[in-house]
Amino acid sequence: MSTVRTQPLQPLNNGQLNARTNVTPIKPTRKGKEEDKGKKKKEKLSALCKTPPSIVRTRNGRDYRRGTFLGEGGFARCFQMKDSSGRIYAAKTVAKASIKNEKTKTKLLSEIKIHKSLKHANIVNFVDCFEDDINVYILLEICPNQSLMELLKVRKRVTEPEARFFLVQIVGAIQYLHSRRVIHRDLKLGNIFFDPEMNLKIGDFGLASVLPSTDSRKYTICGTPNYIAPEVLGGKNTGHSFEVDIWAIGIMMYALLIGKPPFQAKDVQVIYERIKKSDYSFPPDKPISDEAKILINDLLSLNPLHRPNVNEILNYDWFKGSFPDKTHEISLSGTPEGLENISKAQSAINFTNTKVSAGIYTPRNKNPVEILRSDLHSEQPRAMLPKSLSPGDTRSKYQEVDPYQLGRPRRVNFNSSFSASIKYLNQVCFETYQNIRKLEYSKYDRIDTMELPSCENPTLISKWVDYSNKYGFSYQLNNNDIGVLFNDENTFLKLHDSDRFLELIYQENEGWTCIENSASHPPSQARRQLEIVDFFAKYMNSNLSKVSENEDRKETVFLRRYTRTADYIMFEMTNGNFQFNFKDHHKICISKNGLAITHVSPNRIAQTHPLIFILKQGNFPSTEVPDCLEKIHTIKDAIKRKAFKE
């Protein structure tokens, strides 16, 4: 866990300004804080952390062999841990003695919960978490080459090409965090580590917070003095949001290029005064490019709304300069040579490659909507469109691509807790399978003794476009809501009869957090995705025909995950329904936990009946569905595979 303060900010000694190891958490519950000022070392909670035993055994019987000490912060000590296969990790070790009060416990749990939900190439990977009698261990991917802070201590300053390479990785990770509504709030050189391949990894989520809604703000004053944004110092009056991370990127960029943070001063109160006035300058004896100054000035805008957002930073001209292909280990000890002379063409390639590795999939300077437009309307489109399985008149010129060929998993692993928790959905899946099975056996029983479900037509997916090789899977529901299940596993759902759209933020193993926004005044972070949603909406409206007639919205429902096979596409909805679009253009939806079945004919007529009815009669009453019972059998098998996790 990281430095935590409650207001007002207390003066700290000079050694505490930048390095996490020197920043003392000021706990509101601790008595005698002021008297203890002279004994800062004692105050460090990490000091309570004893060296773990040489073998740590987890509850599920895994043994980890403790290795060397890696470092310590204000709260935790970090040790190497080796598993039985010889794989080495870093174990962030927190003494139980230091988490006695509820607030500290809650903060540690929040750190674990947030960190556990993250997976990104430039974020320290969370592996496991366990405890013994004395410590809590957070097992992390090992970053054996220390942090940017240590690098800067040795190097004093880094070159602009190196800083560009660092920043793209940092921006990639922050873009990912912000897309999940996570604010890091303690970004600093000491929290950005090098992995064995010298890739940067952001760590320490002790101050991170997930914003419950776009408009909500945080009011806790926290951070590390040199990196604190001016609006944080405004405390309860102003509140703060994602822009504090952007400010910290500006501080880090300045520190990397100039050698010290811009507002550095001996007295922490002087730092705060300088931050509030944005009182910094570029020393003439440490020249940097004008492009770098422009970006730093914008990142350090006093008004948070004047700072570029995480999607805009990489469009600055500074990134057009010389750009290396990687960070070499030699950079840890000395200035690498030749980095200023990389050709323009090579730099452009390196920049693009670095962005791709950092998960920034929008090619530079190109609006995603333009890419979509050119892809979907070019002569040889790369889009995956639903040729054989789609509603009637999809343009036949588009070729269908098997997701396996693209190296993507067929199943998007999607959890939901919005309209239903993942636990509930798994339960529904299991019950649906069990019920279909039971009904197959009971089709000879007397129907008048059975409890029959009510049979209104369910919410259906009426159009879809699979563009998951680039952005995601887009669909329109028969209530006219438009959804995009983005490749980052978040969903945008635009509600057709209002100005609102829902951002459904995926949290691994937990489901989704729902944030409602205005579509006419979307938050800046959401604009790009919203443009994509709008583009898909227009595309589907002008190119695809509907599966079924419009229905009013009876519930808010969206696509949990989809599965494509040669014979059908299966949609699992967050209301527990399963829709199957067969390649002969007949669609079947199973609802009411397997008790009701809907058929949608190729000419869009929908009818819903108790499943037992259809099983008894062998087909639907008014329409002959080809191979009806085989289709139901296929559906049962597909749901069974989901129920038993394939």
Ligand SMILES: Nc1ncnc2c1ncn2[C@@H]1O[C@H](COP(=O)(O)OP(=O)(O)OP(=O)(O)O)[C@@H](O)[C@H]1O
């Ligand atoms: N994944 C890792 N690989 C190697 N060393 C690590 C790793 N994570 C942390 N460390 C080392 O452990 C130290 C303490 O970790 P961390 O900063 O996460 O603890 P903390 O007590 O929360 O810090 P803070 O004082 O900033 O709150 C780091 O400074 C670093 O030296």
